[in-house]
Amino acid sequence: xxxxxxxxxxxxxxxxxxxxxxxxxxxxxxxxxxxxxxxxxxxxxxxxxxxxxxxxxxxxxxxxxxxxxxxxxxxxxxxxxxxxxxxxxxxxxxxxxxxxxxxxxxxxxxxxxxxxxxxxxxxxxxxxxxxxxxxxxxxxxxxxxxxxxxxxxxxxxxxxxxxxxxxxxxxxxxxxxxxxxxxxxxxxxxxxxxxxxxxxxxxx
Amino acid sequence: xxxxxxxxxxxxxxxxxxxxxxxxxxxxxxxxxxxxxxxxxxxxxxxxxxxxxxxxxxxxxxxxxxxxxxxxxxxxxxxxxxxxxxxxxxxxxxxxxxxxxxxxxxxxxxxxxxxxxxxxxxxxxxxxxxxxxxxxxxxxxxxxxxxxxxxxxxxxxxxxxxxxxxxxxxxxxxxxxxxxxxxxxxxxxxxxxxxxxxxxxxxx
DNA sequence: CATTTTTTGTAACAATTGGTACATAAATTA
DNA sequence: TAATTTATGTACCAATTGTTACAAAAAATG
Numbered sequence: 001x002x003x004x005x006x007x008x009x010x011x012x013x014x015x016x017x018x019x020x021x022x023x024x025x026x027x028x029x030x031x032x033x034x035x036x037x038x039x040x041x042x043x044x045x046x047x048x049x050x051x052x053x054x055x056x057x058x059x060x061x062x063x064x065x066x067x068x069x070x071x072x073x074x075x076x077x078x079x080x081x082x083x084x085x086x087x088x089x090x091x092x093x094x095x096x097x098x099x100x101x102x103x104x105x106x107x108x109x110x111x112x113x114x115x116x117x118x119x120x121x122x123x124x125x126x127x128x129x130x131x132x133x134x135x136x137x138x139x140x141x142x143x144x145x146x147x148x149x150x151x152x153x154x155x156x157x158x159x160x161x162x163x164x165x166x167x168x169x170x171x172x173x174x175x176x177x178x179x180x181x182x183x184x185x186x187x188x189x190x191x192x193x194x195x196x197x198x199x200x201x202x203x204x
Numbered sequence: 205x206x207x208x209x210x211x212x213x214x215x216x217x218x219x220x221x222x223x224x225x226x227x228x229x230x231x232x233x234x235x236x237x238x239x240x241x242x243x244x245x246x247x248x249x250x251x252x253x254x255x256x257x258x259x260x261x262x263x264x265x266x267x268x269x270x271x272x273x274x275x276x277x278x279x280x281x282x283x284x285x286x287x288x289x290x291x292x293x294x295x296x297x298x299x300x301x302x303x304x305x306x307x308x309x310x311x312x313x314x315x316x317x318x319x320x321x322x323x324x325x326x327x328x329x330x331x332x333x334x335x336x337x338x339x340x341x342x343x344x345x346x347x348x349x350x351x352x353x354x355x356x357x358x359x360x361x362x363x364x365x366x367x368x369x370x371x372x373x374x375x376x377x378x379x380x381x382x383x384x385x386x387x388x389x390x391x392x393x394x395x396x397x398x399x400x401x402x403x404x405x406x407x408x
Numbered sequence: 409c410a411t412t413t414t415t416t417g418t419a420a421c422a423a424t425t426g427g428t429a430c431a432t433a434a435a436t437t438a
Numbered sequence: 439t440a441a442t443t444t445a446t447g448t449a450c451c452a453a454t455t456g457t458t459a460c461a462a463a464a465a466a467t468g
Binding site: 050059 | 456457464
Binding site for chain 4: 409410411412413414415416417418419420421422423424425426427428429430431432433434435436437438
């Protein structure tokens with residue numbers, strides 16, 4: 001609400017920055033960091049190289065910005081779902097949303113945070129490590145939620161919040177691979193359903 | 205037992221072909237297809253380019269040969285484990301072996317078939333598709349084993365062999381991501397243990 | 409209108425990509 | 439020993455990688 005009304009100084013940018021970043025995000029999402037070339041980027045964004053560099057920095061910086069957009073956009077459901085009232089509902093919500101999201105026909109299959117640099121060239125090792133941290137942080141989010149659930153008496157006393165979080169994170173990561181390999185939403189939902197049988201009994 | 209005793213015609217190869225292929229396999233395994241360059245290959249194999257090309261063909265052919273070695277070597281435990289007497293033992297064996305294998309300190313973390321080209325450049329799309337098929341085929345192996353188990357009365361009548369196979373495959377794929385991200389064998393074993401609580405009751 | 413500021417487009421950059429020609433070397437066979 | 443066969447090493451190839459110089463263009467400011 002402030003950026004729009006400002007009066008930019010020089011020659012106006014001919015492309016929409018957010019739209020361009022969105023396209024970059026989807027490319028990285030689909031092809032990974034190593035698999036995406038600047039040439040391909042400038043082609044699908046429809047802008048020329050110097051403009052891209054001026055707007056977003058080099059390839060690595062562009063990736064970080066795309067990743068930030070991804071983390072605050074498509075994948076925000078993770079923190080949303082921790083607001084569910086019970087641990088079980090959190091788990092259910094997480095897996096169901098994951099199944100839907102990972103197979104969404106509007107976007108590349110699978111999860112960018114999981115796939116964009118699982119294995120990578122030497123010079124992409126920084127990116128690889130950043131993605132590892134991202135994965136760790138959403139697993140932590142779940143772990144903390146389950147620790148709270150345990151305190152609330154919402155989980156059995158012998159339940160291990162970290163284990164439960166890792167269980168869900170692992171399923172999500174596996175589902176991401178499945179989605180990329182062609183699994184359908186229905187298949188992933190059925191999978192989620194089966195996995196939830198491992199979930200500890202709720203306390204009433 | 206025959207190849208050794210033959211009398212090769214021209215100048216003898218100075219390197220061991222199997223050793224070289226093993227090294228290539230581990231590189232592709234660690235860095236993926238796009239992430240591994242010919243330059244890196246010739247450096248770690250310790251042989252020069254023309255020799256590499258003469259022995260294994262181009263990058264894609266080399267990858268296929270490395271993949272074949274991987275599938276018949278490190279990962280042969282999958283078909284081994286289907287020989288277990290009950291469906292549950294198959295599932296247990298699969299997950300436990302996976303946990304051990306994926307975190308084996310002797311080799312790159314994670315599974316080559318899962319990670320080597322999950323997302324990939326356009327010109328690696330063939331490779332990506334081959335790996336998808338490989339993943340599908342070990343999932344099928346499990347599914348067939350569980351179909352047999354059901355016929356044998358070893359699984360409840362309402363159990364779905366394909367679902368169970370997909371459940372295990374998904375866990376394996378997720379565990380591969382976890383291993384790559386730094387998860388330990390113990391963590392993965394604990395995970396396997398938790399996941400098995402979703403397994404249908406055995407019929408006695 | 410002149411100045412300043414920013415973006416655009418062309419055109420190039422060095423470095424790296426995957427891949428090969430070719431002469432030399434080392435072995436077997438005749 | 440001569441001919442044949444295969445492997446090696448150097449040195450190169452065109453194409454692509456990520457990145458940048460630079461002049462022209464388009465806007466706001468003074």
